[in-house]
Amino acid sequence: MSHHSSARPLQGRTALVTGVSRRRGIGYAVAVELASLGASVFFHHYSPHDTDQPWGADDLDAVRAGIRAVLQNGAVTGDFSADLRDADAVEDLVAQAHALTGRLDILVCNHARSGGDGSILDMTAETLDAFWDTNTRSTLLLTRHFAQRHTATPARSAPARPGGTIAVTV
Secondary structure, three states: OOOOOOOOOOOOOEEEEOOOOOOOOHHHHHHHHHHHOOOEEEEEEOHHHHHOOOOOOOOHHHHHHHHHOOOOOOOOEEEEEOOOOOHHHHHHHHHHHHHHHOOOOEEEEOOOOOOOOOOHHHOOHHHHHHHHHHHHHHHHHHHHHHHHHHHOOOOOOOOOOOOOEEEEOO
16 A cells, blocks of 8 residues: 555554565565655564475565565665574574664564464374474563663663564464
């Protein structure tokens, strides 16, 4: 959805959206909408997951171009590929998103491990751990790192930056 020039309520804000690997996905739609509202958008993708799914991987250059096409007045975009089962990658993702503009105001956790779960007879501890690590643990860690950016005082004379918005899709 395009917005006319006077409707940029997110101008000057920076959003991190996870799970933006496909143009037909929820994460892409959210990233495009945030960009059309004026936000700078840093997005996460992990194509190896999509490659293993029936829908397959998308062209990440086309994903990037689609988001760039709706950016408003000086807003910028960036992206990072990461397997969010890796706790270090989660922290790195938040740091890179923050570095895009020097601020991080919005976090949308849209990533999820999909498929491959089979029937209850196919469940193993490893299968369950992979879902837990991707869908739950990484979301909690992303939220923690995002919140730390809003509660830490960057300099002695600068006040903490309260606020921020977090959304989790299911």
